[in-house]
Amino acid sequence: MKKALSVLLTAAMAASMMAGCGSSSDGAASGTTTDNGAAAGTESAGAAAADGAAFKIGGIGPTTGAAAIYGTAVMNGAQIAVDEINAAGGINGYQIAYKFEDDQHDAEKSVNAYNSLKDWGMQMLMGTVTTTPCVAVVEKTAEDGMYELTPSASSTDVIDNDNVFQVCFTDPNQGTASAQYIGENKLAAKVAVIYDSSDVYSSGIEANFVKEAQNQGLEVVAEEAFTADSKTDFSTQLQKAQSAGAELVFLPIYYTEASIILTQADSMGYAPTFFGCDGLDGLLGVENFNTELAEGVMLLTPFAADADDEKTQAFVSKYKELYGDTPNQFGADAYDAIYIIKAAAEQAGVTPDMSVADIGSALEAAMAEISVDGLTGDSMTWQATGEVSKAPKAVVIKDGAYSAM
Numbered sequence: 001m002k003k004a005l006s007v008l009l010t011a012a013m014a015a016s017m018m019a020g021c022g023s024s025s026d027g028a029a030s031g032t033t034t035d036n037g038a039a040a041g042t043e044s045a046g047a048a049a050a051d052g053a054a055f056k057i058g059g060i061g062p063t064t065g066a067a068a069i070y071g072t073a074v075m076n077g078a079q080i081a082v083d084e085i086n087a088a089g090g091i092n093g094y095q096i097a098y099k100f101e102d103d104q105h106d107a108e109k110s111v112n113a114y115n116s117l118k119d120w121g122m123q124m125l126m127g128t129v130t131t132t133p134c135v136a137v138v139e140k141t142a143e144d145g146m147y148e149l150t151p152s153a154s155s156t157d158v159i160d161n162d163n164v165f166q167v168c169f170t171d172p173n174q175g176t177a178s179a180q181y182i183g184e185n186k187l188a189a190k191v192a193v194i195y196d197s198s199d200v201y202s203s204g205i206e207a208n209f210v211k212e213a214q215n216q217g218l219e220v221v222a223e224e225a226f227t228a229d230s231k232t233d234f235s236t237q238l239q240k241a242q243s244a245g246a247e248l249v250f251l252p253i254y255y256t257e258a259s260i261i262l263t264q265a266d267s268m269g270y271a272p273t274f275f276g277c278d279g280l281d282g283l284l285g286v287e288n289f290n291t292e293l294a295e296g297v298m299l300l301t302p303f304a305a306d307a308d309d310e311k312t313q314a315f316v317s318k319y320k321e322l323y324g325d326t327p328n329q330f331g332a333d334a335y336d337a338i339y340i341i342k343a344a345a346e347q348a349g350v351t352p353d354m355s356v357a358d359i360g361s362a363l364e365a366a367m368a369e370i371s372v373d374g375l376t377g378d379s380m381t382w383q384a385t386g387e388v389s390k391a392p393k394a395v396v397i398k399d400g401a402y403s404a405m
Contacts, residue, residue: 053352055091057082057341058117059100059334060110060137061129066256067105069282070330071129074151075100076323077331078126080315081338091345094352096338103128107136114140123352123359124149124345126337129330131155131201138164145357147364149341151333154278155200159386163360165367166388167333167340167376169302171201174277175208175252177392178300182248183216187273187298192222192246194237194261196253199228205252205277221246226257234261235268242270251276255283262293275299281329284400297397302376303332304395304404315375326401329376336374343370 059078061071082098090096099120101113110133125141125148128134134153141148142161150158151167159166182188191213196202213220221244224237241249249272251258258280276299284291305316305326315335319327347370348362367382374380377390394405
């Protein structure tokens, strides 16, 4: 088991809330043609090495169901990185074979997907995408000694074992950083929180937000919970926030519920500032949602598609070319994840003929030695806990798009 969580990430996040996430890449635009993984369960092998050996990297996440926007973005973002790396010569001279499985944001299906990828010969796991399935899968990877890097599962529960690392921020630190940003930028004095008490992502962020709010001089005038069984009507929670005089409503929840809250707040004439975390990334894509209601919504995220650095623009352009859509943070997380695996594998000097456990232990040690510049952070490093150290930034929805603040 890993040691107690370090405070280094919190300090790093507090130090530079407005830092950009652009950086360099050693992968140019891909010159090879591979299966782009449009359907989960398909394999992109790239051009195989001369002797047929390749590193087999698996991915797991929801490409169907309510959370499909997350898994699809991860599948696609990783594919772009795989294509770039293969075109540039691979990892330690070996190509990457990449296969992604759909888990429909379901823990049991995620374990089944893991077993299917093991049968395929997976040596490293880039996944899973969402927290609850990831908590189930990490127990399996720990048993097998398999290296696991989750692009976006943010609960501290997923990094209990030494073989698992994160690209995204942990839930508690998202709450801390959000309170710091609101307080330091004087966005409001009175704040309400609406959160899902049945969800570890939401409740973890909420707890740390409320704690840090006190340090920032914020008055939390309402803490209103809902559960997975009661997430279609938020009128009671909104009325309590409005009656308490909340100038800002913090939403550590996912975009579907947020779209309902914004719609209901508008219908009752309540117009506070709304502020969320990475779970709100996807809000503009909710079916039948009036996106004009999202104008002015703020969220902390390590990636903004409109950032003007060369690396971000190259990724956004390639993503739009291949998939006809603007990438969200999850696609960027996955792109970085593949390059992080590359950096660790090259630091460790691993080869495809090594056992899964030997590759896993070598990569685990290498994670403490590497620093990676990516789409979602400059000079990313990893603590022994598996947490990443990097600075977040805030974005605001403006004119129907996410804009860096």
